[in-house]
Amino acid sequence: MAAGAWAPERAERAGGRDAGHGEEAAVAVRGLTKTYGGRRVVDGVSFTVGRGRITGFLGPNGAGKSTTLRMVFGLVRPDSGGAEVLGRPYRELRSPARRVGAALEEGAFVPGRTGRNHLRCAAGPAGCGPGRVDEVLEQVGLADAARRRVGGYSTGMRQRLALATALLGDPELLVLDEPANGLDPAGMLWLRRFLRGFAEAGGAVLLSSHLLGEMEQTVDDVVLLDRGRLVHEGPLEGLLHERQCVLSARAGDRGGPAAVAAAVAAAGLRTHVLPDDRVWVGAPEREALAALEGHAEGSPGPDGVRAERCTLESAFLKLTDDENGGRA
Ligand SMILES: Nc1ncnc2c1ncn2[C@@H]1O[C@H](COP(=O)(O)OP(=O)(O)OP(=O)(O)O)[C@@H](O)[C@H]1O
Known part of the structure; x- marks a missing residue:
């Protein structure tokens, strides 16, 4: 699908399809554009992320994925266009940490802290009590390692801890950048099942990754950027149809x-x-x-x-x- 003007009727269709109850899409991006140094790094990008679905946000290095996400979450000001997260511009959401869980950068952990202490420190800003810490440790399979220092965690354990941090606020929308990096096959299978369970419970997942084999097994929908433009938006089956x-x-x-x-x-x-x-x-x-x-x-x-x-x-x-x- 070519990048184009914001089409409200498409958003409604997507929202209806994805949410199943005519609810608004979890994320609705319309005509986002950003220029750096005279170069349009994001160029009129529009797409939606449905509730109850896992959406892969894909594109080659430098395609504009991170810049788009930064605009969606109010970290970078767009030149034009806008985005709504759970029905409002992100900055206008009340208690955003309780509604959106994000792991966008490689987890920044203090190596001397235990996993549990890391989550305890993050629990306050996420607007939840310490009781939630043990729940998310359990959810991501880190309960047994909770007392160990993060400095001694494997890459896979750090990924699980980053996911646990994103889950603290019991969010409706999870935004994850390369969550499968460094996971072994069993870890990937676990993550896939975890995300499917999250989506089946009505949550929306926006997943950015270059691991396309893994994405093929994980996502329902694909949003593909290339050189700042949207080149495909739609269900995975549409991209992998039989006539090719x-x-x-x-x-x-x-x-x-x-x-x-x-x-x-x-x-x-x-x-x-x-x-x-x-x-x-x-x-x-x-x-x-x-x-x-x-x-x-x-x-x-x-x-x-x-x-x-x-x-x-x-x-x-x-x-x-x-x-x-x-x-x-
Ligand atoms: N603050 C900035 N100043 C100047 N150029 C920038 C800035 N942020 C991003 N860019 C440029 O915008 C383009 C898109 O970058 P972006 O990080 O959004 O791509 P990406 O799709 O996330 O790439 P990757 O898969 O490598 O993470 C790149 O050419 C990058 O150099």
């Missing part, structure tokens, strides 16, 4: 990706050579391989070409490479 696939040619095979793409394109199918040298095709696997069957003399045939479904990573590479027109 990815072809990879065995290394050393005749032709290489550009020739494979040209042969498929000659059959009238849309193609795009991805930066990882695989070929995106706007057709299901069977059709893409069939297009190679009838190849002209000198063009690559289907032998040695593998067709796979399109993953979030392939879709991401295609969408964020579109401006270059690919190399097909």
